[in-house]
Amino acid sequence: MKTLPLILSVAVAAFAQTLPESGPLDDGAVAGAIRAANEAEIAAGKLAARKAQSREVKRFAKMMVEDHRKNDEKLTAAVRQAGVEPRDSAAAFALKSDSERHSAALAGQKGESFDKTYIEQQIAAHKKVLETIDRALAGGTRRDPAIADYLKSTRDAVARHLEHAENLRGRDEQPKGEEPGGGR
Secondary structure, eight states, rough: TSSSSHHHHHHHHHHHHHHHHHHHHHHHHHHHHHHHHHHHHHHHHHHHHHHHHHHHHHHHHHHHHHHHHHHHHHHHHHHHTTTTTOOOOOHHHHHHHHHHHHHHHHHOOOOOHHHHHHHHHHHHHHHHHHHHHHHHHHHOOOOHHHHHHHHHHHHHHHHHHHHHHHHHHHHTOOOOTOOOTTOO
8 A cells, every 4th residue: 555655646757748749639538637637636645635634634634535536527528629638658657657656755744744745746746747737738649628627627637636635735835834926
């Protein structure tokens, strides 16, 4: 069970890193990679919901689990409407491999160190996913309208997750006893 941890952010980061090198992905390959990322986010969120020290980080982790379950349901509907099947690709395989390899980094963390590592990984992963989705939407690959709409809606959710994680990091950077915004 030690490989569950950071599956989320590593998975998403791996997905983002592999897309440009492997060239444009068709709708089935994009769907397969996003499915793998959703599964990774759910697993890492479950781990963080159990191991995080901060209530805010636990809440964020639970939100990640719920949002990615819902996102996976939306993905299922989009691929059904588009008539494509999510499939493994170099991006999905790299995502899974990197997730397993890097999840140990989070599994070994405890307390504040766990919280900080989890949030930093979330920030990095969500930034890469935003870049990846933007490239997929702007790229030369023709997308089925259902998949394109799904990617646009997913992009909005990823941006909200990134903002939330950055806000949590900002709270951690405040001196003890100081409220965000400068008050005491």
